[in-house]
Amino acid sequence: MRKFFKYGLSLLVVVIAIVVVTNYKVLNIVTGFAAKSTCSCTFEGNRNLASIEAGDNDIFPVKYATNTINFEEKSVSSTFFGLKKRTAIFKKGVGCVLVPEGDKPVESFTPNRTFVKNEIPYPYGNLPQKDTVFPEVDYKKLDKTVSRVFDEGAQKIKRTRAVLVLYKDKIIAEKYANGFSKNSQLLGWSMTKSIASAAIGVLEKKGVLSKDDANLFPEWSQDKRANITLNNVLQMNTGLEWDENYNTISDVTKMLYLEEDMTKSQLSKSLVSEPNNSWNYSSGTTNLLTRIINNKFNTKQEALDFWYAELIDKIGMNSMILETDLSGNYVASSYGWATARDWAKFGLLYLHKGNWNGTQILNESWVNYSVTPTNGSNGRYGAQFWLNAGGEYPNVPKELFSCNGYQGQYVFVIPTKNLVIVRFGLSKEPAFNIDEFLSGIIASIN
Incomplete structure:
Protein backbone atom coordinates (compact mmCIF):
# COMPACT_ATOMS: atom_id res chain seq x y z
CA MET A 1 0.00 0.00 0.00
CA ARG A 2 2.82 2.37 0.94
CA LYS A 3 4.64 1.46 -2.30
CA PHE A 4 1.45 2.13 -4.28
CA PHE A 5 1.05 5.51 -2.55
CA LYS A 6 4.63 6.49 -3.40
CA TYR A 7 4.10 5.38 -6.99
CA GLY A 8 0.88 7.36 -7.23
CA LEU A 9 2.50 10.43 -5.72
CA SER A 10 5.43 10.22 -8.11
CA LEU A 11 3.05 9.88 -11.04
CA LEU A 12 1.11 12.92 -9.84
CA VAL A 13 4.33 14.94 -9.59
CA VAL A 14 5.25 13.92 -13.14
CA VAL A 15 1.80 14.85 -14.44
CA ILE A 16 1.95 18.24 -12.70
CA ALA A 17 5.44 18.82 -14.10
CA ILE A 18 4.22 18.01 -17.63
CA VAL A 19 1.23 20.34 -17.24
CA VAL A 20 3.44 23.17 -15.96
CA VAL A 21 6.01 22.76 -18.75
CA THR A 22 3.32 22.44 -21.42
CA ASN A 23 1.45 25.48 -20.18
CA TYR A 24 4.43 27.59 -19.12
CA LYS A 25 3.64 30.43 -21.51
CA VAL A 26 -0.04 30.30 -20.59
CA LEU A 27 0.80 30.63 -16.89
CA ASN A 28 3.26 33.38 -17.74
CA ILE A 29 0.50 35.34 -19.46
CA VAL A 30 -2.14 34.57 -16.81
CA THR A 31 0.00 35.72 -13.89
CA GLY A 32 1.38 38.57 -16.00
CA PHE A 33 -2.15 39.83 -16.65
CA ALA A 34 -3.09 39.44 -12.98
CA ALA A 35 0.00 41.25 -11.68
CA LYS A 36 -0.18 44.08 -14.21
CA SER A 37 -3.92 44.58 -13.80
CA THR A 38 -3.81 44.50 -10.00
CA CYS A 39 -0.85 46.87 -9.89
CA SER A 40 -2.38 49.45 -12.24
CA CYS A 41 -5.83 49.29 -10.66
CA THR A 42 -4.28 49.70 -7.21
CA PHE A 43 -1.77 52.48 -7.82
CA GLU A 44 -3.43 54.23 -10.78
CA GLY A 45 -7.10 53.52 -10.11
CA ASN A 46 -6.87 53.72 -6.28
CA ARG A 47 -8.97 50.57 -5.94
CA ASN A 48 -8.85 47.83 -3.31
CA LEU A 49 -7.90 44.24 -4.01
CA ALA A 50 -11.39 42.83 -3.46
CA SER A 51 -12.83 45.24 -6.04
CA ILE A 52 -10.11 44.43 -8.56
CA GLU A 53 -10.43 40.67 -8.21
CA ALA A 54 -14.22 40.82 -8.42
CA GLY A 55 -14.12 43.09 -11.46
CA ASP A 56 -11.04 43.54 -13.64
CA ASN A 57 -9.50 40.12 -12.90
CA ASP A 58 -12.77 38.20 -12.91
CA ILE A 59 -12.05 36.39 -16.18
CA PHE A 60 -11.00 32.78 -16.70
CA PRO A 61 -8.34 31.68 -15.83
CA VAL A 62 -6.97 34.98 -14.40
CA LYS A 63 -9.52 34.88 -11.58
CA TYR A 64 -7.67 31.91 -10.07
CA ALA A 65 -4.44 33.87 -9.62
CA THR A 66 -3.37 34.86 -6.12
CA ASN A 67 -2.32 38.51 -5.90
CA THR A 68 -0.15 40.05 -3.19
CA ILE A 69 0.22 43.83 -2.93
CA ASN A 70 3.35 45.40 -1.43
CA PHE A 71 2.34 48.98 -0.68
CA GLU A 72 5.79 49.95 0.56
CA GLU A 73 7.51 48.90 -2.66
CA LYS A 74 4.44 49.73 -4.78
CA SER A 75 4.47 46.35 -6.44
CA VAL A 76 2.19 43.36 -6.97
CA SER A 77 3.16 39.69 -7.25
CA SER A 78 0.80 37.09 -8.69
CA THR A 79 0.95 33.31 -8.85
CA PHE A 80 -1.29 30.58 -10.24
CA PHE A 81 -1.76 28.01 -7.44
CA GLY A 82 1.76 28.87 -6.33
CA LEU A 83 3.18 28.50 -9.84
CA LYS A 84 4.84 31.00 -12.20
CA LYS A 85 5.22 34.13 -10.11
CA ARG A 86 5.11 37.43 -12.01
CA THR A 87 5.66 40.87 -10.49
CA ALA A 88 4.57 44.31 -11.65
CA ILE A 89 6.00 47.48 -10.18
CA PHE A 90 4.57 51.00 -10.16
CA LYS A 91 6.72 53.84 -11.48
CA LYS A 92 5.49 57.39 -11.00
CA GLY A 93 4.45 59.03 -14.25
CA VAL A 94 4.41 55.85 -16.36
CA GLY A 95 2.26 53.45 -14.36
CA CYS A 96 2.94 49.75 -13.82
CA VAL A 97 5.33 47.52 -15.75
CA LEU A 98 5.95 43.80 -15.52
CA VAL A 99 9.36 43.06 -14.04
CA PRO A 100 11.59 40.88 -16.23
CA GLU A 101 12.87 37.55 -14.98
CA GLY A 102 16.37 37.57 -13.56
CA ASP A 103 18.24 40.49 -12.06
CA LYS A 104 17.72 42.97 -14.86
CA PRO A 105 16.89 46.36 -13.30
CA VAL A 106 13.77 48.27 -14.26
CA GLU A 107 14.71 51.60 -15.80
CA SER A 108 12.86 54.74 -14.78
CA PHE A 109 11.27 57.02 -17.36
CA THR A 110 9.32 60.05 -16.23
CA PRO A 111 7.61 62.42 -18.69
CA ASN A 112 7.52 66.10 -17.86
CA ARG A 113 4.02 67.45 -17.31
CA THR A 114 2.60 70.99 -17.44
CA PHE A 115 -0.69 71.47 -15.64
CA VAL A 116 -2.17 74.81 -16.60
CA LYS A 117 -4.98 75.99 -14.33
CA ASN A 118 -7.49 77.73 -16.55
CA GLU A 119 -9.95 79.57 -14.34
CA ILE A 120 -12.90 78.83 -16.59
CA PRO A 121 -15.58 76.13 -16.28
CA TYR A 122 -15.27 72.53 -17.45
CA PRO A 123 -14.53 71.30 -20.09
CA TYR A 124 -12.04 74.01 -21.03
CA GLY A 125 -10.94 74.89 -17.52
CA ASN A 126 -10.75 73.66 -13.96
CA LEU A 127 -13.82 75.32 -12.47
CA PRO A 128 -17.15 73.51 -12.02
CA GLN A 129 -19.46 73.55 -14.99
CA LYS A 130 -21.97 76.37 -15.05
CA ASP A 131 -25.50 75.12 -14.55
CA THR A 132 -27.17 74.93 -17.93
CA VAL A 133 -30.65 73.64 -18.70
CA PHE A 134 -31.43 72.93 -22.33
CA PRO A 135 -35.16 73.18 -23.08
CA GLU A 136 -34.82 70.63 -25.89
CA VAL A 137 -33.48 67.94 -23.53
CA ASP A 138 -35.95 65.57 -21.88
CA TYR A 139 -33.90 64.97 -18.74
CA LYS A 140 -36.21 62.30 -17.33
CA LYS A 141 -35.96 60.26 -20.52
CA LEU A 142 -32.20 60.81 -20.60
CA ASP A 143 -31.71 59.74 -16.99
CA LYS A 144 -33.83 56.65 -17.59
CA THR A 145 -31.71 55.67 -20.60
CA VAL A 146 -28.49 56.15 -18.66
CA SER A 147 -29.73 54.33 -15.54
CA ARG A 148 -30.86 51.38 -17.65
CA VAL A 149 -27.25 50.41 -18.48
CA PHE A 150 -26.25 50.10 -14.81
CA ASP A 151 -26.82 46.97 -12.76
CA GLU A 152 -29.24 46.99 -9.88
CA GLY A 153 -28.24 45.65 -6.48
CA ALA A 154 -25.85 42.71 -6.67
CA GLN A 155 -26.33 42.10 -10.41
CA LYS A 156 -23.24 41.53 -12.58
CA ILE A 157 -24.74 41.68 -16.06
CA LYS A 158 -24.38 45.11 -17.63
CA ARG A 159 -21.40 46.01 -15.41
CA THR A 160 -21.30 49.67 -16.38
CA ARG A 161 -18.95 51.76 -14.27
CA ALA A 162 -19.36 55.23 -15.70
CA VAL A 163 -21.48 57.14 -18.19
CA LEU A 164 -20.98 60.78 -19.17
CA VAL A 165 -22.99 62.65 -21.80
CA LEU A 166 -21.81 65.98 -23.19
CA TYR A 167 -24.21 68.05 -25.27
CA LYS A 168 -23.09 71.38 -26.72
CA ASP A 169 -19.97 71.15 -24.52
CA LYS A 170 -22.01 70.73 -21.32
CA ILE A 171 -22.52 67.68 -19.12
CA ILE A 172 -26.19 66.76 -19.29
CA ALA A 173 -25.86 63.32 -17.67
CA GLU A 174 -23.25 61.72 -15.44
CA LYS A 175 -23.53 58.53 -13.42
CA TYR A 176 -21.08 56.16 -11.71
CA ALA A 177 -21.35 52.70 -10.20
CA ASN A 178 -20.56 52.17 -6.53
CA GLY A 179 -16.84 52.56 -5.90
CA PHE A 180 -16.32 54.94 -8.84
CA SER A 181 -16.64 58.71 -9.20
CA LYS A 182 -15.74 61.66 -11.40
CA ASN A 183 -12.23 61.44 -9.93
CA SER A 184 -11.69 57.75 -10.76
CA GLN A 185 -8.97 57.04 -13.30
Missing part, protein backbone atom coordinates in the same frame (compact mmCIF):
# COMPACT_ATOMS: atom_id res chain seq x y z
CA LEU A 186 -10.27 54.41 -15.71
CA LEU A 187 -8.37 52.22 -18.14
CA GLY A 188 -9.36 52.88 -21.72
CA TRP A 189 -7.60 49.79 -23.11
CA SER A 190 -7.71 50.18 -26.92
CA MET A 191 -9.26 53.64 -26.71
CA THR A 192 -5.61 54.63 -26.25
CA LYS A 193 -5.09 53.78 -29.93
CA SER A 194 -7.04 56.91 -30.84
CA ILE A 195 -4.69 58.97 -28.65
CA ALA A 196 -1.79 57.60 -30.71
CA SER A 197 -3.56 58.61 -33.92
CA ALA A 198 -3.99 62.12 -32.57
CA ALA A 199 -0.31 62.31 -31.60
CA ILE A 200 0.60 61.41 -35.19
CA GLY A 201 -1.87 64.09 -36.31
CA VAL A 202 -0.06 66.71 -34.23
CA LEU A 203 3.21 65.83 -35.99
CA GLU A 204 1.42 65.99 -39.34
CA LYS A 205 0.23 69.52 -38.54
CA LYS A 206 3.79 70.49 -37.68
CA GLY A 207 4.99 69.14 -41.03
CA VAL A 208 7.18 66.49 -39.40
CA LEU A 209 5.54 63.63 -41.28
CA SER A 210 2.85 62.74 -43.80
CA LYS A 211 0.39 59.86 -43.88
CA ASP A 212 1.81 59.01 -47.32
CA ASP A 213 5.34 58.43 -45.96
CA ALA A 214 6.86 55.04 -46.85
CA ASN A 215 10.22 53.42 -45.98
CA LEU A 216 9.15 53.69 -42.35
CA PHE A 217 11.79 51.48 -40.71
CA PRO A 218 15.32 50.33 -41.61
CA GLU A 219 14.22 46.77 -40.78
CA TRP A 220 11.84 46.92 -43.75
CA SER A 221 14.16 48.55 -46.26
CA GLN A 222 15.30 45.39 -48.03
CA ASP A 223 11.91 43.86 -48.84
CA LYS A 224 8.38 44.77 -49.91
CA ARG A 225 7.56 46.09 -46.46
CA ALA A 226 9.38 49.26 -47.52
CA ASN A 227 6.25 50.11 -49.51
CA ILE A 228 4.00 50.11 -46.44
CA THR A 229 2.88 53.68 -45.77
CA LEU A 230 2.05 55.47 -42.56
CA ASN A 231 -1.52 55.54 -43.84
CA ASN A 232 -1.50 51.72 -43.97
CA VAL A 233 -0.25 51.57 -40.38
CA LEU A 234 -2.84 54.05 -39.13
CA GLN A 235 -5.64 52.17 -40.88
CA MET A 236 -4.36 48.73 -39.80
CA ASN A 237 -4.07 47.81 -43.44
CA THR A 238 -0.38 46.88 -43.63
CA GLY A 239 -0.78 43.29 -44.80
CA LEU A 240 1.52 42.15 -41.98
CA GLU A 241 0.92 38.94 -40.09
CA TRP A 242 -0.83 39.40 -36.72
CA ASP A 243 -3.16 37.40 -34.46
CA GLU A 244 -5.30 39.56 -32.13
CA ASN A 245 -6.78 36.88 -29.87
CA TYR A 246 -7.05 37.55 -26.15
CA ASN A 247 -8.28 34.06 -25.24
CA THR A 248 -5.08 32.16 -26.01
CA ILE A 249 -1.35 32.53 -26.59
CA SER A 250 -1.35 34.90 -29.54
CA ASP A 251 0.66 37.78 -30.92
CA VAL A 252 -1.20 40.30 -28.77
CA THR A 253 -1.01 38.41 -25.46
CA LYS A 254 2.68 37.63 -25.97
CA MET A 255 3.30 41.30 -26.75
CA LEU A 256 1.49 42.63 -23.68
CA TYR A 257 2.76 40.12 -21.12
CA LEU A 258 6.08 38.77 -22.42
CA GLU A 259 7.76 41.51 -24.49
CA GLU A 260 10.08 44.14 -23.03
CA ASP A 261 9.86 46.38 -26.13
CA MET A 262 6.34 46.27 -27.54
CA THR A 263 7.20 48.45 -30.54
CA LYS A 264 9.12 45.48 -32.00
CA SER A 265 6.29 42.94 -31.92
CA GLN A 266 4.74 43.88 -35.28
CA LEU A 267 8.01 45.19 -36.67
CA SER A 268 9.40 41.68 -37.12
CA LYS A 269 6.30 40.25 -38.80
CA SER A 270 6.21 39.24 -42.46
CA LEU A 271 3.84 40.35 -45.19
CA VAL A 272 1.04 37.85 -45.64
CA SER A 273 -1.20 39.93 -47.89
CA GLU A 274 -1.29 43.12 -49.92
CA PRO A 275 -1.06 46.46 -48.08
CA ASN A 276 -4.17 48.67 -48.33
CA ASN A 277 -6.32 45.67 -49.23
CA SER A 278 -6.10 43.52 -46.11
CA TRP A 279 -7.56 45.22 -43.06
CA ASN A 280 -6.65 43.32 -39.89
CA TYR A 281 -7.16 44.73 -36.40
CA SER A 282 -3.76 44.73 -34.70
CA SER A 283 -2.54 46.19 -31.42
CA GLY A 284 1.00 45.55 -32.62
CA THR A 285 0.39 47.92 -35.51
CA THR A 286 -0.58 50.70 -33.10
CA ASN A 287 2.64 50.25 -31.17
CA LEU A 288 4.48 50.81 -34.44
CA LEU A 289 3.06 54.34 -34.25
CA THR A 290 4.84 54.81 -30.93
CA ARG A 291 8.08 53.73 -32.60
CA ILE A 292 7.49 56.15 -35.50
CA ILE A 293 6.94 59.00 -33.04
CA ASN A 294 10.03 58.03 -31.02
CA ASN A 295 12.12 58.11 -34.20
CA LYS A 296 11.18 61.76 -34.79
CA PHE A 297 12.98 62.87 -31.63
CA ASN A 298 16.62 62.91 -30.60
CA THR A 299 16.04 61.45 -27.15
CA LYS A 300 13.49 59.23 -25.43
CA GLN A 301 12.79 62.03 -22.95
CA GLU A 302 11.75 64.36 -25.76
CA ALA A 303 9.47 61.68 -27.18
CA LEU A 304 7.87 60.99 -23.80
CA ASP A 305 7.28 64.70 -23.17
CA PHE A 306 5.77 65.33 -26.62
CA TRP A 307 2.55 63.36 -26.09
CA TYR A 308 1.68 65.43 -23.03
CA ALA A 309 3.04 68.85 -24.02
CA GLU A 310 1.49 68.94 -27.49
CA LEU A 311 -1.72 67.00 -26.96
CA ILE A 312 -2.80 65.55 -23.62
CA ASP A 313 -2.03 68.42 -21.24
CA LYS A 314 -2.80 70.94 -23.94
CA ILE A 315 -6.47 69.93 -23.80
CA GLY A 316 -6.50 69.58 -20.03
CA MET A 317 -6.49 65.78 -19.81
CA ASN A 318 -4.38 66.16 -16.70
CA SER A 319 -5.56 62.92 -15.11
CA MET A 320 -4.29 60.87 -18.05
CA ILE A 321 -1.38 58.51 -17.58
CA LEU A 322 0.10 56.62 -20.52
CA GLU A 323 1.85 53.51 -19.25
CA THR A 324 5.10 52.35 -20.81
CA ASP A 325 6.74 49.02 -21.48
CA LEU A 326 10.06 48.08 -19.91
CA SER A 327 11.93 49.94 -22.63
CA GLY A 328 10.15 53.21 -21.92
CA ASN A 329 7.80 53.17 -24.92
CA TYR A 330 4.19 54.21 -24.45
CA VAL A 331 1.95 51.17 -24.87
CA ALA A 332 -0.41 53.11 -27.11
CA SER A 333 -2.31 49.97 -28.04
CA SER A 334 -3.73 49.44 -24.59
CA TYR A 335 -2.62 51.37 -21.53
CA GLY A 336 -4.12 54.85 -21.21
CA TRP A 337 -5.75 55.87 -17.90
CA ALA A 338 -7.92 58.95 -17.27
CA THR A 339 -11.16 60.05 -15.67
CA ALA A 340 -14.38 59.84 -17.67
CA ARG A 341 -14.44 63.63 -17.79
CA ASP A 342 -10.98 63.77 -19.31
CA TRP A 343 -11.75 61.04 -21.84
CA ALA A 344 -14.75 63.17 -22.84
CA LYS A 345 -12.39 66.08 -23.53
CA PHE A 346 -10.65 63.98 -26.15
CA GLY A 347 -14.00 63.34 -27.79
CA LEU A 348 -14.68 67.07 -27.80
CA LEU A 349 -11.40 67.74 -29.59
CA TYR A 350 -12.62 65.56 -32.47
CA LEU A 351 -16.19 66.83 -32.29
CA HIS A 352 -14.76 70.28 -32.95
CA LYS A 353 -12.56 69.14 -35.83
CA GLY A 354 -9.29 69.34 -33.92
CA ASN A 355 -9.98 72.74 -32.36
CA TRP A 356 -9.66 73.18 -28.60
CA ASN A 357 -11.32 76.34 -27.35
CA GLY A 358 -9.93 78.40 -30.21
CA THR A 359 -6.58 76.63 -30.64
CA GLN A 360 -6.20 74.30 -33.61
CA ILE A 361 -4.42 71.22 -32.21
CA LEU A 362 -5.05 69.06 -35.28
CA ASN A 363 -5.75 69.99 -38.85
CA GLU A 364 -9.44 69.65 -39.70
CA SER A 365 -8.37 67.56 -42.68
CA TRP A 366 -6.66 65.14 -40.29
CA VAL A 367 -9.85 64.64 -38.30
CA ASN A 368 -11.79 64.04 -41.53
CA TYR A 369 -9.16 61.55 -42.65
CA SER A 370 -9.24 59.75 -39.29
CA VAL A 371 -12.95 58.96 -39.67
CA THR A 372 -12.80 57.90 -43.32
CA PRO A 373 -13.37 54.12 -43.75
CA THR A 374 -10.38 52.01 -44.64
CA ASN A 375 -10.50 49.41 -47.40
CA GLY A 376 -11.81 46.06 -46.27
CA SER A 377 -13.35 47.18 -42.98
CA ASN A 378 -16.93 47.38 -44.29
CA GLY A 379 -17.21 50.91 -43.02
CA ARG A 380 -16.24 49.92 -39.47
CA TYR A 381 -12.74 51.42 -39.15
CA GLY A 382 -10.78 54.54 -39.99
CA ALA A 383 -7.36 55.64 -38.71
CA GLN A 384 -7.39 54.16 -35.20
CA PHE A 385 -11.08 55.07 -34.77
CA TRP A 386 -14.16 52.87 -35.08
CA LEU A 387 -16.96 53.99 -37.39
CA ASN A 388 -20.66 53.46 -37.96
CA ALA A 389 -20.40 54.18 -41.68
CA GLY A 390 -21.43 50.61 -42.42
CA GLY A 391 -24.55 50.94 -40.26
CA GLU A 392 -23.55 48.55 -37.48
CA TYR A 393 -25.81 50.55 -35.15
CA PRO A 394 -28.93 50.94 -37.32
CA ASN A 395 -30.72 53.49 -35.12
CA VAL A 396 -27.71 55.78 -34.80
CA PRO A 397 -26.43 58.25 -37.43
CA LYS A 398 -23.82 56.73 -39.74
CA GLU A 399 -21.54 59.68 -39.04
CA LEU A 400 -20.88 58.33 -35.52
CA PHE A 401 -17.27 57.46 -34.76
CA SER A 402 -15.69 56.22 -31.55
CA CYS A 403 -12.71 55.17 -29.50
CA ASN A 404 -13.32 51.56 -28.41
CA GLY A 405 -11.61 49.50 -25.72
CA TYR A 406 -11.54 45.92 -24.47
CA GLN A 407 -14.57 44.80 -22.43
CA GLY A 408 -16.69 47.79 -23.41
CA GLN A 409 -14.90 51.13 -23.01
CA TYR A 410 -16.17 53.80 -25.41
CA VAL A 411 -15.97 57.47 -26.35
CA PHE A 412 -18.71 58.05 -28.94
CA VAL A 413 -18.85 61.21 -31.04
CA ILE A 414 -21.97 62.20 -33.03
CA PRO A 415 -21.15 65.55 -34.71
CA THR A 416 -24.56 66.67 -36.02
CA LYS A 417 -26.11 65.95 -32.64
CA ASN A 418 -23.38 67.87 -30.76
CA LEU A 419 -22.88 64.78 -28.60
CA VAL A 420 -19.92 63.13 -26.92
CA ILE A 421 -20.87 60.04 -24.92
CA VAL A 422 -18.49 58.14 -22.64
CA ARG A 423 -19.15 54.68 -21.25
CA PHE A 424 -16.86 52.52 -19.11
CA GLY A 425 -17.67 49.00 -18.00
CA LEU A 426 -16.95 45.28 -18.21
CA SER A 427 -19.50 44.14 -20.77
CA LYS A 428 -20.25 44.49 -24.47
CA GLU A 429 -23.05 43.21 -26.68
CA PRO A 430 -25.58 41.84 -25.89
CA ALA A 431 -25.46 42.67 -22.16
CA PHE A 432 -24.67 46.27 -23.06
CA ASN A 433 -26.79 47.16 -26.10
CA ILE A 434 -24.94 50.01 -27.80
CA ASP A 435 -27.59 50.80 -30.40
CA GLU A 436 -30.33 50.99 -27.77
CA PHE A 437 -28.16 53.07 -25.43
CA LEU A 438 -27.10 55.63 -28.05
CA SER A 439 -30.46 55.89 -29.77
CA GLY A 440 -32.10 56.40 -26.39
CA ILE A 441 -29.83 59.33 -25.63
CA ILE A 442 -30.45 60.85 -29.05
CA ALA A 443 -34.22 60.45 -28.63
CA SER A 444 -34.09 62.43 -25.37
CA ILE A 445 -32.99 65.54 -27.29
CA ASN A 446 -35.75 67.06 -29.40
